[in-house]
Amino acid sequence: MTEDELFLTAILNCSRSALYVNPQVLSADQQKRLDKMRNQRRLGEPVQYITGFTEFFGHRFEVGPGVLIPRPETEVLADVLIRALKAQDRKAYFILDIGTGSGCLAVTLVKELPNCRAVALDVSSDALNYARRNAEINGVMERIEFVERDVFWFMDETLHRFDAVVSNPPYIPTCSMHHLPIDVKHEPELALEGGADGLHFYRYIAPASRKVLKSGGVLAVEHGDGQSKELQNLFAITAGWDKIQSFKDNAGRSRIVMAQKSNS
Ligand SMILES: C[S@@+](CC[C@H](N)C(=O)[O-])C[C@H]1O[C@@H](n2cnc3c(N)ncnc32)[C@H](O)[C@@H]1O
Structure with a gap:
């Protein structure tokens, strides 16, 4: 997934394919969240810290600063x-x-x-x-x-x-x-x-x-x-x-x- 896809699937709580099968217009709040995520990324923050999770061995793991x-x-x-x-x-x-x-x-x-x-x-x-x-x-x-x-x-x-x-x-x-x-x-x-x-x-x-x-x-x-x-x-x-x-x-x-x- 591209970084934007990762951010959007996190914001919309959906799969990558859903982004394309059911394209949605972001609400003002969602757009604000996406802009913030892109900014954090520009400052070098890891994508997984920004979305708050990653996948390991097919299982979901929450991550963030400190781990x-x-x-x-x-x-x-x-x-x-x-x-x-x-x-x-x-x-x-x-x-x-x-x-x-x-x-x-x-x-x-x-x-x-x-x-x-x-x-x-x-x-x-x-x-x-x-x-x-x-x-x-x-x-x-x-x-x-x-x-x-x-x-x-x-x-x-x-x-x-x-x-x-x-x-x-x-x-x-x-x-x-x-x-x-x-x-x-x-x-x-x-x-x-x-x-x-x-x-x-x-x-x-x-x-x-x-x-x-x-x-x-x-x-x-x-x-x-x-x-x-x-x-x-x-x-x-x-x-x-x-x-x-x-x-x-x-x-x-x-x-x-x-x-x-x-x-x-
Ligand atoms: C490389 S990370 C591995 C984390 C996880 N097991 C993984 O594979 O993603 C190493 C971990 O060792 C912990 N650690 C560092 N020094 C330690 C110590 N003296 N005793 C116990 N844990 C320690 C760190 O807090 C960190 O969570």
Whole structure:
């Protein structure tokens, strides 16, 4: 859809095809809203913040300032993990989503997997408010526990044992933060910056996840373009994982690493 189509479908609460099948003259209020949206866009605000929602894995997610907009590559992360867990054929699944943001991963996983529950963890209360809202509009509120906590504390404290840990942590190296496109600069720094080399979170999450996973449990993470080799080494050398696999996004770039907790 073009940006104008996105704005108009949001204003008129209709599908793209309805714009052309039943063309409507905008009321004065609707025209004012459209002008405002176009102006916000000219100032670089992301389209999804302006319309207030986006789609992820075919489901609707509300977004706005204070929360990361779910990306297509994260749909690949969800897909890879859903396939891996379905292949394990467990009777029920209990998943930890680290840095849940809008809740796109936690909500999608509990919707797509049978008997699945999740803990959705984030240090940001703004993000968690969106995640709760998104769980509500997707009808899975009662299957997700929302925890406002720093992951660096949570992993030591929790008594839960999970079938899977999933995370799309902040992974942009500090020195690249100044060069982000203007849209991305509107998104929270807390969701983006991953330390000097972008790998700060993985160095902690990889070993810490082993402690909270059940035997045979799976860790699946998204990472930045160009970080795959280093990340696979990190898993292989420091954390002691089996079946370390890398997956590409739809543009053919390696963006996901998945590993299984070894029994040793
Ligand atoms: C890249 S965003 C991912 C959001 C969402 N999972 C997605 O894929 O769209 C990373 C998230 O991690 C959260 N975060 C940053 N530092 C954290 C920390 N120390 N503990 C827990 N969450 C953190 C941010 O608030 C943000 O929501």
